[in-house]
Amino acid sequence: MRDFTHTIGGRVVIAGIGVLLIVIGGLLVVRPLTAVAGLVGAIAVCSIVGAGLMVAGERAIGWRWAAATALVSGAALCVVFFPAVVRWLPAFVAVLLVVGGTWLVFASVKRGTTVTRTTGVAYAIASMLLAVLVWVWPDVATIACGAGFALAIFGSGIILLLRAIRSRNGRARPQRPVLRMIGALVVLVFVMGAAWSSVQLRGDLPTVDDFYSWDTEIPAVPGQVLRTAPYDGALPVGVHAIRILYATTYSDGSPALASAVVAYSDTPAREPRQILAWQHGTTGVARACAPSVGDQALTEYAIPGISRAIDRDWVVVATDYPGQGTTGRYPYLIGEGEGRATLDGIRAAGQIDGAYASSSAWVWGHSQGGHATLWAAQIAVDYAPEIDILGVAALSAASDPLALAERITGARSSALGEVVTSLVLVPYADEYADVDLGASVHPAGQGIVETFARRCVTDATTLISVLVGTALRLDSPLYRIDVGSGPTHDRLAENIADGVVPAPLFLGQGTDDEVIPIDTQRTLDARLCEARRAVETHEYPGRTHMGVIAEDSPLIDDLYSWVDLVTQGYLPSTCP
Numbered sequence: 001m002r003d004f005t006h007t008i009g010g011r012v013v014i015a016g017i018g019v020l021l022i023v024i025g026g027l028l029v030v031r032p033l034t035a036v037a038g039l040v041g042a043i044a045v046c047s048i049v050g051a052g053l054m055v056a057g058e059r060a061i062g063w064r065w066a067a068a069t070a071l072v073s074g075a076a077l078c079v080v081f082f083p084a085v086v087r088w089l090p091a092f093v094a095v096l097l098v099v100g101g102t103w104l105v106f107a108s109v110k111r112g113t114t115v116t117r118t119t120g121v122a123y124a125i126a127s128m129l130l131a132v133l134v135w136v137w138p139d140v141a142t143i144a145c146g147a148g149f150a151l152a153i154f155g156s157g158i159i160l161l162l163r164a165i166r167s168r169n170g171r172a173r174p175q176r177p178v179l180r181m182i183g184a185l186v187v188l189v190f191v192m193g194a195a196w197s198s199v200q201l202r203g204d205l206p207t208v209d210d211f212y213s214w215d216t217e218i219p220a221v222p223g224q225v226l227r228t229a230p231y232d233g234a235l236p237v238g239v240h241a242i243r244i245l246y247a248t249t250y251s252d253g254s255p256a257l258a259s260a261v262v263a264y265s266d267t268p269a270r271e272p273r274q275i276l277a278w279q280h281g282t283t284g285v286a287r288a289c290a291p292s293v294g295d296q297a298l299t300e301y302a303i304p305g306i307s308r309a310i311d312r313d314w315v316v317v318a319t320d321y322p323g324q325g326t327t328g329r330y331p332y333l334i335g336e337g338e339g340r341a342t343l344d345g346i347r348a349a350g351q352i353d354g355a356y357a358s359s360s361a362w363v364w365g366h367s368q369g370g371h372a373t374l375w376a377a378q379i380a381v382d383y384a385p386e387i388d389i390l391g392v393a394a395l396s397a398a399s400d401p402l403a404l405a406e407r408i409t410g411a412r413s414s415a416l417g418e419v420v421t422s423l424v425l426v427p428y429a430d431e432y433a434d435v436d437l438g439a440s441v442h443p444a445g446q447g448i449v450e451t452f453a454r455r456c457v458t459d460a461t462t463l464i465s466v467l468v469g470t471a472l473r474l475d476s477p478l479y480r481i482d483v484g485s486g487p488t489h490d491r492l493a494e495n496i497a498d499g500v501v502p503a504p505l506f507l508g509q510g511t512d513d514e515v516i517p518i519d520t521q522r523t524l525d526a527r528l529c530e531a532r533r534a535v536e537t538h539e540y541p542g543r544t545h546m547g548v549i550a551e552d553s554p555l556i557d558d559l560y561s562w563v564d565l566v567t568q569g570y571l572p573s574t575c576p
Helices: 009-031 032-055 062-080 080-087 088-111 114-136 140-165 178-204 306-311 333-350 366-382 401-408 416-429 448-451 461-469 488-493 518-530 553-568
Strands: 225-230 239-247 255-265 273-280 315-319 357-366 390-397 505-510 535-540
Touching: 009 032, 009 140, 032 062, 032 080, 032 140, 062 080, 080 088, 080 448, 088 114, 088 140, 114 140, 114 178, 140 448, 140 461, 140 553, 255 306, 255 333, 255 416, 273 333, 273 366, 306 315, 315 333, 333 357, 357 366, 366 390, 390 553, 401 416, 401 488, 416 448, 416 461, 416 488, 448 461, 505 518, 505 553, 518 535, 535 553
Parallel strands: 273 315, 273 357, 357 390, 390 505, 505 535
Antiparallel strands: 225 239, 239 255, 255 315
16 A cells, blocks of 8 residues: 555545545635534544444454444434534533643653653643633634634645655654744643633623522512612612512513612602613623623613603613523513513512602613513503503614514624524523424534523623624524524514504604614504504614614603603604
8 A cells, every 4th residue: 555655646546635635624614514513423433433443353352342332322422412412512622621731731740851841731731721711612612623623624635635746755754842842832822812812801791699599489479579689880870779689470471580770869759759661672681691780770871861760750670681680581572571571670669668669650662672662561451450651662672573583584694693693592492382492503503502692792702702603604504594484483473562552652763773674663653653553753863773872862852852741641643
């Protein structure tokens, strides 16, 4: 065989194999999900081949058969439980890096020269740090595994091609320990830089404290306050604020736990105060994404016009919904779940000593919170008839989840769209038994999607999700969702808000909204006007999704002018 490889025919064969590997590696390096699938497949094939080699021949003894059986079983697991294997691939790699780093430490101690010891220790430290990075960024690690496999194939092709072109003189390569040490130190510096960047990205992430934990059975009385604690974040002048933990229900009626912040003037009330229930927009679907966990939940940025609400002597309650802060299923764009948490937050605010809240409430929200607001008002008569809804304001409302899903998953889908899709798909799969996450995602991408959903959109770590989504753009689609029919379509459709509410309605949105098309509001407005429902609708030229609720936005003046008209007994409407 050795003589054949030195013949012209042998070199041609080797060169052909090399070119083939280069092409395969080049194609896979920009298709990381496909490359990961190839990696797992290669592991399975190598396991089977290894098992065959172990038992080949006449001297196959018992331990060889046991090892071969283990290898074949491992290969079968790779095939049968492929999505789970890929999901756990980063953890497996992290363990290998720790084991390898530990071995390098002990091996380096036994080496005789300072150069070789330095090389081993540098690689060991880099391996340990890399294991932590793999554990912290599993989606990046999954992509890196696929890219590494592709580059290994590509590199093997280059080596074979060079061997076919150049004749070998049989001399051994000279050892260059100093160059190896320099290479090890360069790798260590690179990994340390990545670790430092990781710390910077994750350094300011909010943490969920014990306030949000509840170990006993959730009371069956929706709206019951279970616990209170001071809120230590930024506040308007003259405001007292607390966090509350309260009972609510999921869309199926089962008990749930939710948290909220409640704020009111520290001046004693002369009469029962009206309540402003504010529903926040999309922050993520993980526990740490709850606004009350951070220190900005009661600022003008978080609740537009909150200072004016306090000046009017209102009690402000801003729910996190279940699953943010607290454990449980997060009802992202799930109307009944959002609406119930909103109404039970109003009930809970009425129980706070010192707030002196009445049962009359204004219900406002932005983006996802606009969807929650509309649903809260729609179900209020049946779910919480004791609450007097004074007025409803849905700002840049995500009123039609189905239309948004069609837009996000359509031909114009972006890397950011991949991230946003995870925020809808993961909660829907948790809430509805007929929405199967595994069937809706690329087999190698389920772990990536779950990781996307564990990050908060307001945190810098979302940049990593967007970069990972960008890396997948040339690969097979990450999602396999049919929003035109089937369970996902049906569940999205049943969560469309119709805007039919038992109180005056205000709609407002910027014409340059880059998240929710202005046509969403226009469609809702047209439908309500056609049904002869009173609705005051405003469009704000040049305003973006967040710009429409900025402190300098004219929407805030329009909103409070509308409040004044409603308070005077008018039913404002811009319908023709």
